[in-house]
Every structure is written in C-alpha cells, then in structure tokens.
Amino acid sequence: MKLYETTIIFEPGLEEARINEELDRVTQPIAQAGGEVIEVQRWGKKKLAYNIKKRRDGTYLHIKHKSPATLIAEMDRRFRLNESVLRHLTVLAPKESPRAAEEAPGAEGAAAPAEAVSTVVE
Amino acid sequence: MARDGESRSYRRKFCKLCFDKVDRIDYKDDRRLSRFVTDRGKIVPRRISGTCARHQSQITEAVKRARILALLPFTSDQYR
Numbered sequence: 001m002k003l004y005e006t007t008i009i010f011e012p013g014l015e016e017a018r019i020n021e022e023l024d025r026v027t028q029p030i031a032q033a034g035g036e037v038i039e040v041q042r043w044g045k046k047k048l049a050y051n052i053k054k055r056r057d058g059t060y061l062h063i064k065h066k067s068p069a070t071l072i073a074e075m076d077r078r079f080r081l082n083e084s085v086l087r088h089l090t091v092l093a094p095k096e097s098p099r100a101a102e103e104a105p106g107a108e109g110a111a112a113p114a115e116a117v118s119t120v121v122e
Numbered sequence: 123m124a125r126d127g128e129s130r131s132y133r134r135k136f137c138k139l140c141f142d143k144v145d146r147i148d149y150k151d152d153r154r155l156s157r158f159v160t161d162r163g164k165i166v167p168r169r170i171s172g173t174c175a176r177h178q179s180q181i182t183e184a185v186k187r188a189r190i191l192a193l194l195p196f197t198s199d200q201y202r
Binding site: 009052060091 | 149150191193196
C-alpha cells in the first residue's frame with residue numbers, strides 16, 4: 001500500500017456536520033480496505049483562484065492516508081458522482097527526502113513511515 | 123549602436139531555492155509558488171528566474187497541481 005494525499009474541495013455552503021459526514025464517507029472505506037488514515041487537515045473556507053461551478057470559494061479538506069491502489073480509483077469515481085465536491089486531487093505523498101536521509105546517515109533503511117510523513121509536512 | 127548587454131550591469135542569476143536550501147516544493151504552498159508565476163499566471167521560465175533544473179521541474183509540477191486545486195490560476199483575465 002502506498003501513501004497518498006487527497007485534497008477535496010467542497011461547496012462553500014456546507015455545514016460542519018455535513019463536512020464531517022463527507023469525511024466519514026472517505027475515511028470509512030479506507031479503514032475497511034485495510035488502509036490507514038494518517039492525517040486530516042481542515043483548511044476551511046478558502047477563496048478559489050478561479051470559479052468552479054460558479055462558486056468563488058470552497059471548503060478544503062486534506063487527507064493523508066495509506067490505501068490500496070484499487071481504492072483510489074473507487075474514491076475518484078465517488079467524488080465525481082458527489083455533487084457537493086467541486087474538485088478533488090489525489091497524489092502520491094512524497095517519500096522521505098534524500099537530503100533528510102543524508103543528515104541521518106545509516107537511518108535510511110530503518111526510517112519508519114511515520115518519520116517520512118513528518119518530513120513531508122513542513 | 124551599442125549592444126544592450128554591454129551597457130547593462132550584469133549580475134549572475136542564481137537559484138533562489140538552492141540558496142534557501144529548499145529540498146522539496148510543495149504544491150500546497152501557494153505563497154511560495156506564486157513567486158514563480160507571472161501576474162498572468164504563467165510559469166516563469168528558468169532563463170528569467172534563474173532556477174536550477176531540479177527546482178524548475180519541481181516548480182512546474184507543483185504549479186500544475188496547485189492549479190487543479192484552484193490555489194493558483196490557470197490564467198488571469200484581469201488583463202484583457
């Protein structure tokens with residue numbers, strides 16, 4: 001399983017409860033498929049650089065997770081069907097940086113995935 | 123007519139990201155990325171910004187991802 005970063009832009013009008021509901025709808029299948037949700041960031045309401053579906057703002061949600069590759073396709077399909085999702089993007093989370101590995105020589109093989117995540121955040 | 127290059131004082135360009143020892147450019151960091159984008163939203167070429175090849179390719183990828191997430195514009199229509 002690989003480490004992914006998924007960012008979802010919801011409609012700006014959704015209430016907090018509704019966002020949580022949508023979040024559950026993402027995280028539950030991950031857990032079911034044997035994956036793991038590592039981090040959830042709520043960026044809140046942000047101004048969009050350009051209008052999407054005639055909206056000027058969107059509520060951003062950023063999830064870092066470990067999922068089987070097959071689930072990513074299914075997630076993508078669900079986001080497309082979901083009307084309140086303005087935009088979504090899933091990318092592979094960057095691996096531990098070579099420079100960080102240099103700073104801690106010999107720790108390369110022993111580096112835990114959790115460590116890799118922390119270097120990524122910054 | 124003197125050539126422009128002769129009269130202009132010349133300063134060597136350097137990669138600002140290497141100078142800052144930036145290891146990886148994040149597509150979520152739209153503040154940093156906006157420095158490598160023109161006011162029309164175009165990616166600034168290496169010959170102008172002086173970024174090294176490694177960082178330029180990181181910028182390119184990051185800007186394109188940021189555009190998808192509407193963190194950066196594909197184009198700015200303020201100038202019409």
